[in-house]
Amino acid sequence: MGQRQFILLGTVGVIALIGGITIAGLNDNLTYYLYPNEAVERRAEFVDGETFRLAGRVVSGSMSEEGDDMTFDVTDGSATIPVVLINTPPPLFNEEVPVLLEGSWAGDTFIAESALIRHDENYEIPAEGNYPEP
């Protein structure tokens, strides 16, 4: 191995190491989203108006529309948070659907500016006559 190759490989190795450590560190501190129990637990870290992401399942029977807004509860089984969505929900938005919300606290309520459906790895064949609209 020539000297230049050695330097090149070494440089790339160091960059990869720094990149790896950065990614590992990011994962620890800058979580992509919080589940409701974590959001409640870490309530003090996120003051009213500070944006973070919340992931959970829409509680059955909690959905209602108030003007342009939609209210519903999200849960992870251990904690439930009331949500006001101030934007248009995605087409597949429904009860029992896992969602990813971006927004902030306003007291005990989460004001969501946007919502995405978090589809999971489960696939299921619909029952006869129950095919969804394409």
Place this chain on the structure above:
Amino acid sequence: MTRTRLLMGTAGLSVAIGLWFALTAPPDVLQGEYSRLINIHVPSMWLAFLAFGVTALGSIMWLVRKKERWDRLAAASVEVGVIFTGIGLFTGMVWGQAVWGAPWDWQDPRLMSTAVMFFVYLGYLALRNALDDPVVRARRSAILGAIAVVQVPLVYFSVNLFRTLHQTQSIRPDGSTMPDEMVIAMLINVAAFTVLYVALMVTRLAVSRLEAQARPEGVFAGDAVRPPRLSEVEDV
């Protein structure tokens, strides 16, 4: 030439059979017809992973053996891999718009790691085009090709290592979270795309050999021409 034609025919037939299975398999209860996109999305990304793995193999073999054909293998495989990474990204975005409600998410680790992988291998192709000397080009490409492959497991396991919007694997060592009909259709398409990969590679390598014959080492287009010197044009 007949060999590549036969292989391309077989690949075309395989993909057609795969498409038939994709269109006749049952849809998903939540996603509806959009769930069929998995039959292109997953096989495309499988093909990309396979291609970048072959590139790493070719790269390491070049560094060990210094034979030109390993360099050609590595380069051809990146070309195929980049195209199918693009197809994987595109089908994912179409599906994302329909099911998630957005085609892209800048914070999702699976999406971002795939995009980075896409651009790194585009960079590999740019690097090859930037270097004229065949040996220098082969060496630098081989180093990049051997290192860049670490992204393949990173992309694949990103959904397990991090919290993502992207779903996790449906087919896992402990079983499958998909009905058998859907699994069979998807695996047939994975097999069909693998045949397509072989056909594309054999054809591309045949072209690479012809290119190497047409342009002997060290001679480049334009070598016979030199720019006019100032002393020659001054009196015009």
